[in-house]
Amino acid sequence: MSKYMQSRFASLEAYVPGEQPQDKKYIKLNTNESPYPPSPGVLAAVNAGEAAKLRLYPDPECKVLTKKLAALLDVEPENVFITNGSDDSLNFAFMAFAGPETPAVFADITYGFYKVFAQLHGIPARVIPLKPDFTLDPADYYNAGGMVVIANPNAPTGLPRTRNELEEVIRRNPDHVVVVDEAYVDFGGESCIPLTKKYDNLLVVQTFSKSRCLAGGRLGFAVGHKDLIADLTKLKYSTNPYCINRLTLVAGEAAVDENEYYMDHCREIMDTRKATTDALRGLGFEVLPSAANFIFARPPKMSGEALYLALKDRGVLVRYFSAPRTCEYVRITIGTPAEMAVLVQAVREICG
Numbered sequence: 446m447s448k449y450m451q452s453r454f455a456s457l458e459a460y461v462p463g464e465q466p467q468d469k470k471y472i473k474l475n476t477n478e479s480p481y482p483p484s485p486g487v488l489a490a491v492n493a494g495e496a497a498k499l500r501l502y503p504d505p506e507c508k509v510l511t512k513k514l515a516a517l518l519d520v521e522p523e524n525v526f527i528t529n530g531s532d533d534s535l536n537f538a539f540m541a542f543a544g545p546e547t548p549a550v551f552a553d554i555t556y557g558f559y560k561v562f563a564q565l566h567g568i569p570a571r572v573i574p575l576k577p578d579f580t581l582d583p584a585d586y587y588n589a590g591g592m593v594v595i596a597n598p599n600a601p602t603g604l605p606r607t608r609n610e611l612e613e614v615i616r617r618n619p620d621h622v623v624v625v626d627e628a629y630v631d632f633g634g635e636s637c638i639p640l641t642k643k644y645d646n647l648l649v650v651q652t653f654s655k656s657r658c659l660a661g662g663r664l665g666f667a668v669g670h671k672d673l674i675a676d677l678t679k680l681k682y683s684t685n686p687y688c689i690n691r692l693t694l695v696a697g698e699a700a701v702d703e704n705e706y707y708m709d710h711c712r713e714i715m716d717t718r719k720a721t722t723d724a725l726r727g728l729g730f731e732v733l734p735s736a737a738n739f740i741f742a743r744p745p746k747m748s749g750e751a752l753y754l755a756l757k758d759r760g761v762l763v764r765y766f767s768a769p770r771t772c773e774y775v776r777i778t779i780g781t782p783a784e785m786a787v788l789v790q791a792v793r794e795i796c797g
């Protein structure tokens with residue numbers, strides 16, 4: 446830390462992204478990216494003609510994409526907020542709806558960025574442990590006394606809650622915003638977006654990074670009551686109004702037009718998830734029943750770290766979390782059937 450860095454950031458622990466080693470070619474199953482390319486319309490939209498327009502600023506209102514997304518999600522454009530990745534939507538939500546007097550309330554085992562955003566903005570965190578079987582008890586979040594943040598399905602467990610269960614959380618926190626992070630909802634979860642018509646304290650956050658094969662494009666969005674969206678827009682326009690670049694905007698528009706392509710690939714990933722889960726269980730693993738594009742798995746006779754290292758040695762990258770409750774597990778992103786066959790064979794060699 447330089448002598449100029451302000452002391453309030455001295456204890457800030459930044460988010461640690463999944464590694465991207467360059468020493469050899471890996472099968473990358475560690476950051477929940479899609480193994481499939483963006484749809485044909487996206488590849489066609491990001492062309493030389495669009496690149497030539499890069500001298501111009503992008504549309505700060507993202508009007509075309511907002512309208513297309515609103516139609517797809519059956520809401521109004523005034524209910525949609527578009528950001529540079531969904532991390533940005535989450536960051537603005539923490540800034541807008543939590544603060545020194547309004548804690549952020551989230552699970553002990555969930556997306557690691559929530560803790561970082563809380564620290565960054567001087568927001569006290571009320572951390573609620575998941576149950577011993579890693580499920581989240583909705584009742585733990587009734588009258589939570591702050592902004593509730595729930596990843597559904599949760600990461601890195603992949604475990605989902607139903608819309609009805611989350612509705613009860615939303616209903617029982619009338620004085621605070623409930624953020625439902627649906628980064629993985631397209632892989633078998635139940636979206637809370639329909640509830641945004643009924644509750645003015647619900648903000649649903651989704652991303653193009655996972656189910657829409659666009660992690661490198663950096664595109665995310667939030668859906669909620671128009672007043673919440675106006676609050677978030679005020680903060681976006683107070684930082685970087687042009688935060689979605691032109692190429693990503695046209696890519697996102699094409700991706701929404703080709704929704705079926707993405708939903709087909711989600712179904713494929715769900716099939717591969719089932720096959721991989723069955724294979725690992727056959728090798729003695731405990732695998733949580735996932736509704737996401739990854740599985741959280743505990744090897745029979747070694748630590749999560751030992752398996753992670755042995756797989757890396759064999760050119761397969763998975764994610765390992767060293768915290769006490771998670772260190773026996775690894776999180777494995779679902780790739781193509783061929784990639785998962787390599788993973789399973791490597792696991793068989795390591796554990797056999």
Ligand SMILES: *Cc1c(COP(=O)(O)O)cnc(C)c1O
Nearest residue numbers: 530531532556596628652654665
């Ligand atoms: C991947 C992920 C995000 C953020 O992804 P972006 O690439 O910033 O859109 C948000 N929440 C969870 C739970 C995630 O796993």
